[in-house]
Amino acid sequence: MLTRPFSExxxxxxxxxxxxxxxxxxxxxxxxxxxxxxxxEGLQKLLSEEKITLYSGFDPTADSLHIGHLLPILTLRRxxxxxxxxxxxxxxxxxxxxxxxxxxxxxxxxxKEVVQQWSQKIKDQLSxxxxxxxxxxxxxxxxxxxxIGSLDVISFLRDIGKxxxxxxxxxxxxxxxxxxxxxSFTEFSYMxxxxxxxxxxxxxxxxxxxxxxxxxxxxxxxxxxxIRKTEEEAKAFGLTIPLVTKADGTxxxxxxxxxxxxxxxxxxPYEFYQFWINTDDRxxxxxxxxxxxxxxxxxxxxxxxxxEAPEKRAAQKALAEEVTKLxxxxxxxxxxxxxxxxxxxxSISDLTADEIKQGFKDVPSFEYEGEEIALVELLVMSxxxxxxxxxxxxxxxxxxxxxxxxIQDVNKVLTKEDxxxxxxxxxxxxxxxxxxxxxK
Numbered sequence: 229m230l231t232r233p234f235s236e237x238x239x240x241x242x243x244x245x246x247x248x249x250x251x252x253x254x255x256x257x258x259x260x261x262x263x264x265x266x267x268x269e270g271l272q273k274l275l276s277e278e279k280i281t282l283y284s285g286f287d288p289t290a291d292s293l294h295i296g297h298l299l300p301i302l303t304l305r306r307x308x309x310x311x312x313x314x315x316x317x318x319x320x321x322x323x324x325x326x327x328x329x330x331x332x333x334x335x336x337x338x339x340k341e342v343v344q345q346w347s348q349k350i351k352d353q354l355s356x357x358x359x360x361x362x363x364x365x366x367x368x369x370x371x372x373x374x375x376i377g378s379l380d381v382i383s384f385l386r387d388i389g390k391x392x393x394x395x396x397x398x399x400x401x402x403x404x405x406x407x408x409x410x411x412s413f414t415e416f417s418y419m420x421x422x423x424x425x426x427x428x429x430x431x432x433x434x435x436x437x438x439x440x441x442x443x444x445x446x447x448x449x450x451x452x453x454x455i456r457k458t459e460e461e462a463k464a465f466g467l468t469i470p471l472v473t474k475a476d477g478t479x480x481x482x483x484x485x486x487x488x489x490x491x492x493x494x495x496x497p498y499e500f501y502q503f504w505i506n507t508d509d510r511x512x513x514x515x516x517x518x519x520x521x522x523x524x525x526x527x528x529x530x531x532x533x534x535x536e537a538p539e540k541r542a543a544q545k546a547l548a549e550e551v552t553k554l555x556x557x558x559x560x561x562x563x564x565x566x567x568x569x570x571x572x573x574x575s576i577s578d579l580t581a582d583e584i585k586q587g588f589k590d591v592p593s594f595e596y597e598g599e600e601i602a603l604v605e606l607l608v609m610s611x612x613x614x615x616x617x618x619x620x621x622x623x624x625x626x627x628x629x630x631x632x633x634x635i636q637d638v639n640k641v642l643t644k645e646d647x648x649x650x651x652x653x654x655x656x657x658x659x660x661x662x663x664x665x666x667x668k
Contacts, residue, residue, distance in 0.1 A: 252310045258524060259517040261303060263442040263468040266452060271465045274436065279311045279365060282437035283429055285372070285422065286354065287319035288346035292491035293353050295481045295503075298555075299469050299518060301357050303439055304367070306521075308358060313365040315435060316354040320347045320373030322421050325414055347371060353490050356555070368433070372425050388424055391457045392450070400446035419450045426451030430464055442468045472518065475510035485590065490555055497556040498586040501564035504548035505541070509534060512543040520550040574656070576632035581649035588654065588664045597668040603630070603640040612655060612663050622657060629656040 253272055256262050265271055274280060284300040286293065293301075304314035323343045351369050358367035397403055400419060403411060426448070429435035438448050448466035455462045472480040481488050488503050489495040495503075507515055512534065516527045530543040553561045567587040570579050579587065594610035604619045606612075607628070613619035620638045622628050628635050630646055631654050646653050653665040 252307065255524075256303070256306070260514060261299070261306075261469050261518065263470045264445055264466075265468075266449065266466040270463075271437070271467070274463065274465070275312075279313065280437055281313040281315060281429075281433050281435040282307055282439060283315035283317050283370075283426075283433075283435050284439045285317040285319055285322070285425060286350055287323040288343050288350050289323060291346045291349050292489045292494055293350055294487045294489050296472065296487075297490070298551075299472060300439055300441065301354065302519060302554075303469055305357055308365060308367060309521075311365055313367065314358055315368045315370055315429060315433060316358060317425060317429070318347045318350050318354070318369060318371045320344065320371040321376035322372055322418065322425070323347065325418050325421060344373075347373070349491075370429070370433075372421070372428075375428050376421060376424065384420075388420055388454070391454050392420055392423075396453075397450075400450070402443065402446045419447045420454075422447040423451040423454040426464070427454050427458055430455050430459065430462070436463060437465045437467060439467045439469060442471050444468060472515075475508050492556055492560070496586040496589060497552060497560035498564045498567045498583075499589070500556065501548050501552045501561070501568065504551050505544050505568070507544050507547060509538055509543075512547055516543060516547050516550075520547065520554075522546065522550060570632075574629065574632040576629075576654045576656075577648070579648065581651045584648055584652045584654065584664070588652075588662060591662045591664050593664040593666055595666045595668055600641050600643050603628070603635060603642055604638060606642060606665065607655075610655075610663060610665065612657055627658050630654075632656075 252275060253262070253268070282304070284304055286297060286300075301316070304316060308314045320343060323346070324340060351371075354369055360367050360369075397416065397419065398407075402419065403416060406415075422444075426435070426438050438451060440448055445466070445468050448468065452464055452466055455464045474480050483499075483503060485499070487495075488500060492500075504515075513527065513531045516522060516530060520527075522530075526546075530546055533540065533542045549561060549565075552564055556564075563583060563586070567579065567583050570576055570583075571587055576584075592611075596606065596609070601609075603623065604616055607619040607622065608614075608616055613622050619628075623636055623638050623640070626634055626636055630640075630642070631648065642653060644650065647667060648654070651667060653667075655663045655665060657663070
């Protein structure tokens with residue numbers, strides 16, 4: 229559970245650390261988290277005068293959020309820690325339509341039942357990051373299917389659609405970028421539905437600010453336009469966050485295995501930790517500002533250490549620890565560090581079967597059914613060594629390790645004593661080539 233912000237104090241708690249409260253927008257600016265604001269001066273005045281309600285939307289396009297979603301989620305959390313009330317909006321309806329923003333082609337449409345299942349999973353994930361129990365500014369999860377699902381087409385066209393001119397919609401970057409390749413009426417209408425979300429939350433929850441990635445600027449301003457035309461003396465704002473980039477030009481949040489997910493079943497805590505600890509020196513300070521709640525002073529100290537002793541990778545370790553703890557918890561972080569240290573030192577026998585599954589998820593594996601087997605024979609059967617002669621040479625030369633222990637006895641027979649929790653044996657050939665033996 230998140231620690232609650234103090235109601236009147238000059239400080240608040242973040243992950244157990246007391247820090248001096250500073251101007252929220254100034255902090256967001258320093259962290260590089262503001263890309264565009266519709267009226268920065270007006271928003272600054274509003275935030276200084278009252279505690280507001282704000283929201284960000286998350287469409288269920290998969291059964292899990294990924295780290296690309298972390299930035300708006302954590303920005304909602306920063307607002308909550310400063311005393312404001314966040315709404316995480318799950319797009320149960322818009323997820324059935326498909327947002328054209330940032331896409332070069334039409335999305336494939338998913339079945340209603342699938343989107344509903346994904347919506348529930350995303351609700352559960354969002355609950356990890358926001359405090360729903362504080363009595364002062366509890367977060368809320370909403371689903372736009374509640375108001376869009378029952379909307380009939382005539383009401384949609386008469387009451388909502390009439391507020392949007394075709395020229396206005398065509399001018400939006402999300403539409404313009406798709407004109408040549410083609411865009412369906414379904415995706416063309418997406419911005420109207422997102423605009424309706426903002427209007428409904430403004431009317432029902434007094435929600436005055438929408439935040440989102442920079443690719444959402446057109447959709448956000450469409451919502452502000454609908455509120456302006458519908459509500460008298462409306463006071464609402466939009467703020468976008470930069471899309472995360474990498475210095476080497478590759479896409480943020482992608483690995484050889486695909487996207488880095490927030491679901492531990494799709495991306496294990498160890499894999500998650502490894503993604504962050506392998507951050508490029510050119511990106512690590514930016515990511516510390518984006519994805520952690522470390523203070524300005526703490527990050528500046530890590531930046532100093534990065535310049536003075538980059539080989540120690542103190543900034544990367546701090547980033548990996550903070551974000552893994554935030555997403556998966558303290559115990560999962562300890563486990564990820566344990567696996568990393570065991571792989572570095574070769575102390576494989578200290579790992580549990582669950583940790584073996586995480587750490588060796590992508591290494592070559594071989595299933596064996598039997599009580600005992602000669603090591604030479606197993607090396608050939610599992611194709612770790614190409615022949616018995618080579619297997620004997622590998623053993624004699626000290627190139628073979630069983631559960632981290634070097635084996636140089638060519639007559640070695642593997643028994644149940646060599647199995648970790650009766651499930652695995654880890655064999656290493658040379659310095660870095662690992663193989664996993666699984667037992668049926």
